[in-house]
Amino acid sequence: MKQVLSALVMNQPGVLAHISGMLASRAFNIESLAVGETEEPEFSRITFVVGDYNKLDQVRKQLEKLVTVVKVVNFSGQDYVERDLMLMKVATPGKSRSEIRELVDIFRAKIVDVSSENVMIEISGQESKINAFIDMMRPFGILEIVRTGRIALLRSETVKADVDSETVETV
Amino acid sequence: MATANEKNTQTTTINGAEILVQALIKQGVKMMFAYPGGCSMPLHQALIKYKDDIRTLLPRHEQGGGFAAQGIARTTGDVGVCMATSGPGATNLVTALADAKLDSIPMVAITGQVPQAVIGSDAFQETPMVEISRAITKHHYMITDVNDVARIVKEAFFIANTGRPGPVLIDFPKDCQLATLDAEPDYDPDTYLPGYRPELRKAAPEQIRQILAAIKRSKKPMLYVGGGAIISDASKELVEFAHRTQIPVTTTVMGLGVFPGDDPLCLDMLGMHGTVYANYAVNEADLLLAFGVRFDDRVTGKLEEFAKHGKIVHVDIDPSELQKNKEAHIPINADLKHVLKALNEAITDDDLPQVDNWLTQVKAWKEKYPLKYPELGDVLSQQYAIHELWNQTKEKDPYITVGVGQHQMWAAQFYKFNKPRHWLSSSGLGTMGFGLPAAMGVQAQFPNDLVVDIDGDGSMLMNVQEMATLHTENLPVKILLLNNQHLGMVVQWEDRFMDGRRAHTYLGPVHHPEAEGKGDGSHAPETYPDFVSIAKGFGLQARQVRSKAEYPEALAEMLASDGPYLLDVICTYQEHVLPMIPSGGTVNDIITE
Numbered sequence: 001m002k003q004v005l006s007a008l009v010m011n012q013p014g015v016l017a018h019i020s021g022m023l024a025s026r027a028f029n030i031e032s033l034a035v036g037e038t039e040e041p042e043f044s045r046i047t048f049v050v051g052d053y054n055k056l057d058q059v060r061k062q063l064e065k066l067v068t069v070v071k072v073v074n075f076s077g078q079d080y081v082e083r084d085l086m087l088m089k090v091a092t093p094g095k096s097r098s099e100i101r102e103l104v105d106i107f108r109a110k111i112v113d114v115s116s117e118n119v120m121i122e123i124s125g126q127e128s129k130i131n132a133f134i135d136m137m138r139p140f141g142i143l144e145i146v147r148t149g150r151i152a153l154l155r156s157e158t159v160k161a162d163v164d165s166e167t168v169e170t171v
Numbered sequence: 172m173a174t175a176n177e178k179n180t181q182t183t184t185i186n187g188a189e190i191l192v193q194a195l196i197k198q199g200v201k202m203m204f205a206y207p208g209g210c211s212m213p214l215h216q217a218l219i220k221y222k223d224d225i226r227t228l229l230p231r232h233e234q235g236g237g238f239a240a241q242g243i244a245r246t247t248g249d250v251g252v253c254m255a256t257s258g259p260g261a262t263n264l265v266t267a268l269a270d271a272k273l274d275s276i277p278m279v280a281i282t283g284q285v286p287q288a289v290i291g292s293d294a295f296q297e298t299p300m301v302e303i304s305r306a307i308t309k310h311h312y313m314i315t316d317v318n319d320v321a322r323i324v325k326e327a328f329f330i331a332n333t334g335r336p337g338p339v340l341i342d343f344p345k346d347c348q349l350a351t352l353d354a355e356p357d358y359d360p361d362t363y364l365p366g367y368r369p370e371l372r373k374a375a376p377e378q379i380r381q382i383l384a385a386i387k388r389s390k391k392p393m394l395y396v397g398g399g400a401i402i403s404d405a406s407k408e409l410v411e412f413a414h415r416t417q418i419p420v421t422t423t424v425m426g427l428g429v430f431p432g433d434d435p436l437c438l439d440m441l442g443m444h445g446t447v448y449a450n451y452a453v454n455e456a457d458l459l460l461a462f463g464v465r466f467d468d469r470v471t472g473k474l475e476e477f478a479k480h481g482k483i484v485h486v487d488i489d490p491s492e493l494q495k496n497k498e499a500h501i502p503i504n505a506d507l508k509h510v511l512k513a514l515n516e517a518i519t520d521d522d523l524p525q526v527d528n529w530l531t532q533v534k535a536w537k538e539k540y541p542l543k544y545p546e547l548g549d550v551l552s553q554q555y556a557i558h559e560l561w562n563q564t565k566e567k568d569p570y571i572t573v574g575v576g577q578h579q580m581w582a583a584q585f586y587k588f589n590k591p592r593h594w595l596s597s598s599g600l601g602t603m604g605f606g607l608p609a610a611m612g613v614q615a616q617f618p619n620d621l622v623v624d625i626d627g628d629g630s631m632l633m634n635v636q637e638m639a640t641l642h643t644e645n646l647p648v649k650i651l652l653l654n655n656q657h658l659g660m661v662v663q664w665e666d667r668f669m670d671g672r673r674a675h676t677y678l679g680p681v682h683h684p685e686a687e688g689k690g691d692g693s694h695a696p697e698t699y700p701d702f703v704s705i706a707k708g709f710g711l712q713a714r715q716v717r718s719k720a721e722y723p724e725a726l727a728e729m730l731a732s733d734g735p736y737l738l739d740v741i742c743t744y745q746e747h748v749l750p751m752i753p754s755g756g757t758v759n760d761i762i763t764e
Contacts, residue, residue, distance in 0.1 A: 014305075057494065058491065065489070067364065068366050
């Protein structure tokens with residue numbers, strides 16, 4: 001099973017390079033990584049997807065060791081929402097455009113650009129849904145795909161850079 | 172006129188370089204090693220201005236300055252400071268940074284950087300130092316605003332010397348060094364490190380009880396102690412704990428000295444070149460108390476087979492060391508001094524293990540497989556040379572530094588340390604050339620103590636230029652050069668695992684038969700290079716000895732000399748460091764002859 005780690009990091013130049021460099025130099029295998037600003041501009045949140053991986057705990061600890069990493073939470077086994085975002089350009093040969101529109105509706109995707117030869121579609125959701133959509137579009141002729149890495153948030157608990165609420169973990 | 176004068180005094184400004192130097196002084200830095208260049212000149216101008224508060228020593232290579240700073244850090248526990256200019260000056264510090272990272276040495280390295288306006292333009296002497304040093308420092312800074320200088324210096328020292336110590340880089344662009352403030356800044360500003368909270372973690376009372384319960388149940392307990400015990404200043408607590416419980420102690424190469432080498436419970440070093448008795452004892456132990464160690468491959472050999480007969484308690488201040496290499500049954504993320512104190516306080520007579528049979532067994536191993544070296548007539552062996560040094564100097568508690576290779580391992584085996592922080596070895600990174608500059612840092616810190624660099628002829632040449640620093644800065648380091656004309660440790664592996672084929676391991680001229688391993692084993696009448704002339708050229712006293720008969724007296728002469736001295740001791744190269752567990756092997760593979 002794939003595992004999701006969420007890291008709250010300081011929003012400073014070089015932090016992403018520091019983190020990705022550490023992961024590479026320790027030969028940790030990461031499937032995706034998505035980064036963006038948070039509710040507080042001085043922090044960014046990075047979501048990592050790690051395969052079923054016996055080094056997961058090491059990845060978490062090594063991330064936490066970096067001075068600019070404030071907190072790392074392993075979402076696996078917890079109640080969380082996760083989303084991928086994809087943009088896709090599909091060819092619309094013959095009268096296929098209406099068929100594509102129908103599928104777009106079923107998947108609750110969106111057509112965001114149209115030309116005489118193709119359409120651009122935006123879709124977000126869980127990875128399985130996005131993969132299913134890709135399979136459905138394949139017969140029409142997929143021209144280009146771009147995907148974000150996965151992003152995720154816990155449903156109940158709020159993970160903030162709150163120094164006082166830090167609980168010392170017993171390993 | 173009066174108003175004009177007043178105005179003049181009011182507009183006295185301070186520049187970034189001066190703020191940095193003042194901030195160092197406020198951090199308690201008394202001494203640093205710095206090599207100037209274009210992009211660090213303002214810093215050196217500031218160092219001259221404040222020379223009464225901070226002594227700046229000029230090494231002859233930035234790497235030497237880095238290791239000298241480590242010499243101070245390793246012996247005092249305080250942050251060692253070194254400085255270099257941008258570009259090549261900065262990259263020359265890289266090895267010393269990586270070395271400090273692997274051995275957890277607190278160090279702050281300051282590098283000049285090209286002005287911010289030209290950063291990224293491949294300017295003269297520009298290298299992206301922050302990029303280069305990310306993976307080999309605990310943290311790194313680039314100063315981009317003169318208002319940040321005092322805070323960054325404060326944070327750098329805090330990060331370098333708290334939690335698990337390590338090196339911190341401060342890259343300082345020249346325009347920021349020259350930018351001015353109208354008034355002295357606050358040298359004790361608020362720091363902002365939400366991701367770094369190194370509060371000293373204590374073990375929970377139930378964890379202490381868990382350890383005590385494991386000890387009580389054990390019949391063959393062992394203490395495996397490393398550099399973490401020295402860093403947490405836990406030597407006293409460790410000795411008390413070992414004596415109370417009668418648990419034998421083995422240390423890693425980084426842990427030497429934390430437990431007295433002459434204590435009956437001391438089993439000396441474990442691992443690849445550790446003692447037979449330490450490795451046997453760890454292998455047989457039913458409880459391994461791994462305190463401030465990281466289960467390095469040079470200690471464990473084949474991980475699955477290491478200490479597989481017993482429970483493992485692993486205490487370390489760095490949570491990422493727990494369960495990294497070897498699964499522990501009781502992993503505890505805590506400061507070792509606190510854990511040992513708590514154990515000493517909580518332990519009752521009822522908790523003590525029954526170890527009589529175990530101690531008898533350990534003693535039998537110790538008697539059966541002592542550390543030994545052969546008698547070679549009048550030929551000098553490195554082991555003998557080190558043993559004799561120990562005989563002549565043990566009362567003086569000298570500081571011993573080493574390079575890397577056979578001489579390093581023999582020093583670890585045959586010099587018995589009774590105090591922590593007196594043994595300086597590049598242990599994790601294994602940097603040849605560490606010994607001389609480290610010794611020079613120690614001697615600068617402790618001008619009246621005996622500092623001996625036990626070096627090899629290969630390692631010596633890697634930072635040979637620092638003999639100039641010994642002379643010019645009046646640092647009376649004694650260099651015991653164990654010269655076998657070979658890269659001895661590689662030769663040993665060639666002999667053991669590669670049918671003795673010499674591959675660039677002879678250090679004399681390539682046309683000499685020894686270069687291809689076809690010599691008769693004796694050294695040329697004139698060894699190469701002529702270390703005595705080199706040392707004299709640098710202003711040191713020097714002498715060569717070739718026979719055992721003259722060695723004790725020559726050694727005594729060096730030890731009695733006032734200034735820096737190099738004793739070129741011509742040793743055999745046929746000796747191997749034993750015992751030896753081959754890389755990736757187990758205790759069953761141990762080679763004793």
